[in-house]
């Protein structure tokens with residue numbers, strides 16, 4: 001069996017698939033990635049794991065360019081994945097771009113598989 005690792009941009013759906021202040025979860029190689037849309041249509045992608053105790057960030061509350069984790073209320077910066085002070089920790093982020101209304105995520109050095117998608121609203 002051949003296993004190919006490469007970096008590439010993957011289309012994960014339309015911007016309109018995600019409600020403003022909502023999130024969509026895509027899974028690459030078993031890793032759930034939360035894709036967020038802000039009120040101003042900015043899009044961010046980071047592992048769907050809170051750096052505190054692994055809470056599902058996709059189910060948090062999006063505000064400005066941040067998400068508040070639903071479990072214990074840590075606030076995570078969507079652009080960097082970093083917890084805001086005084087909390088410390090970081091969730092891995094992924095490059096995202098929107099081209100002609102389609103959201104693309106750059107996945108680096110992962111086996112090529114098709115994503116499963118699920119849309120969540122907050």
Ligand code: FES
Pocket residue numbers: 050051052053054055069070071072073074
């Ligand atoms: S798991 Fe996110 S704040 Fe605790």
